Structure formats: C-alpha cells, structure tokens
Amino acid sequence: MPKKWFQNWFNSPYYHILYQQRNHAEAEFFIDNLCAYIKPRADAKLLDIACGRGRHSIYLNKKGFDVTGIDLSIASIQYAKQYQNSRLHFYVHDMRYLFYTNYFDIAMNLFTSFGYFETNQEHVKALQNFNRALKPNGLLVLDFFNSCKVIETLCPAMHKTIGSIDFNIHKKIENCKIVKKIDFVDHNQPYTFTEEVMAYNMDDFSLFFKQSGFEILHCFGNYNLEEFDCKNSDRLIFICRKTQ
CATH class of the missing domain: 3.10.450.700 (Nuclear Transport Factor 2; Chain: A,)
Structure with a gap:
C-alpha cells in the first residue's frame, strides 16, 4: 500500500528545513497560558499526540509534568528521544490506533496535527482513541487552524x-x-x-466530539486564549472533557 502524504512528508528532512523557523517562544507562550487556564495537578500525566520533534512535550516536562509524546514520524521521534528522562518519553505511534487506556489526565493535539485522513470516520476513530487514553473526566486540548479564515x-x-x-x-x-x-x-x-488538511470548522468538530464522547468546555481563537471569532481568529482551540 502506498504511503500517505503525511508518512512521506513528516519523515523527510526537508519538512524540518522548510519549517525550521517555527516559533518556540510562541509555543511556550501557548503552553504557559494553557497551564494557567487548566491548572494541571503536579502529578498529572500528559499525552502530546502528534508531538513532532517534541517542542511542546519538552517544555511541559521542564515545567515539571510527566509527559508522553507520540508521533507517526520515526525521524521526529528519534530526534525527540535525546531529551527523554524519567518523566518524559517518546514513542512512534499512529493516532488512529489505541495508545493506553484510562491512563492520562490531559491529552493535547496541537498546531493543526489533525485533519490529515481521508474520511470523517477515521478522524472520529482517532478522537475515540484520545478519549479512551484519558482517565474519567480527563481533558482534551485540540488546537486547529481556523479554516474559515x-x-x-x-x-x-x-x-x-x-x-x-x-x-x-x-x-x-x-x-x-x-x-x-x-x-x-x-x-x-x-x-x-x-x-x-481537511477544512473542518466549528460545526464539524462539535459533531465529532459528540460522536467520540467529549463535551466542549470552551473554545479559544488564539494563543492568548481570547474568545473565538470565525471571521478574525487565527486558531480554533478546544478544551474538552471526557464524558463517556
């Protein structure tokens, strides 16, 4: 079976060359704001889904959290593993398949690391896997671009x-x-x-979350965590709770 575009591109060194200017300060600013809003317990276990080279995972670990990062890209995980320690681990894993059950307090899928598959059903299945990985009442943070804008x-x-x-x-x-x-x-x-990337919007995600056992607690439109506005916001950031 031929590889999907994301399997080829994310494993290529040229992906990292093209996007080498990605702003680590912006990523850390976003994580700081998320942690201030969510207030994770000191002993919380965090899952970073589609973690890439681990910039969010590494910073969360520096803040003291136990973090696991998973990504489909072998090359990215090999790079990230140099930062591993007793409370930071990285694994090659496809989000369409289950990874742990009732284990994590918070799962994060950041920087438009969703919408890559061919069907809505595959995306709902991925969300169901996120759900199953969480403890009861666990939280999901999903950060997507605002497709309308x-x-x-x-x-x-x-x-x-x-x-x-x-x-x-x-x-x-x-x-x-x-x-x-x-x-x-x-x-x-x-x-x-x-x-x-699928051009999913608020209505699409609302349906997918309902189908996968989540309720939306809040929706933000940028990394300042300001309210979402369909016309002007750059991001579509969901904070969801596992309900079933």
Missing part, C-alpha cells in the same frame, strides 16, 4: 528560499481540503511533497 485569506502561490533550496509552494481548496503542493530541487534532484 484560512480559506478567506488563501495565498495561491509563494516562494521561499532557505539556504540553497528554493521552495515553490502552491495552495488550493480541493474536496473540502486545504491542499499545499511543495516543489523544489536539491542537488539536481527534483522533489514534490503535498500537505492535505
């Missing part, structure tokens, strides 16, 4: 040079997905990768 402000083409590589990026809306095509040449070898 993304679609409204979509830039169809852009160029980005990093080192010796010229990345040509084209975006479009296709089959209810926001599709990004990334073309470049490195050492005379042409490459093409894609990103395809």
